Amino acid sequence: MSILLLTGISVKQASAQKVYSCDSKYDADIKVFVVDSKYDADLWVYKVDSQYDVNDDGLWFFCDSKYDAKKKIFFVDSKYDADLLIYFVDSKYDAGWNNANKKYLIY
Numbered sequence: 001m002s003i004l005l006l007t008g009i010s011v012k013q014a015s016a017q018k019v020y021s022c023d024s025k026y027d028a029d030i031k032v033f034v035v036d037s038k039y040d041a042d043l044w045v046y047k048v049d050s051q052y053d054v055n056d057d058g059l060w061f062f063c064d065s066k067y068d069a070k071k072k073i074f075f076v077d078s079k080y081d082a083d084l085l086i087y088f089v090d091s092k093y094d095a096g097w098n099n100a101n102k103k104y105l106i107y
Helices: 002-014 100-105
Strands: 017-021 030-034 043-047 059-062 071-075 084-088
Parallel strands (some): 030 071, 043 059
């Protein structure tokens, strides 16, 4: 039973989303567009203040260095140029996937 518990903890930690906002789309792993409507988004994102709070889908910590981040993102000006559509939510409890088919982009 303790093995299952430890496995669950590591899976939870693996979902950490530490991101770095790049200045160039060529340096980025993912091109992101912020939509105006929650329901147009693939992922509902809540920006956390500490890297230790990123223990669930949609909780993003913006790193100061690209070397500390798990993913490098670039914010594009058009949703048609984006790999992932996000919407920033006001509560961490609202964060999560609206379109789980895009999960592969983050992990």
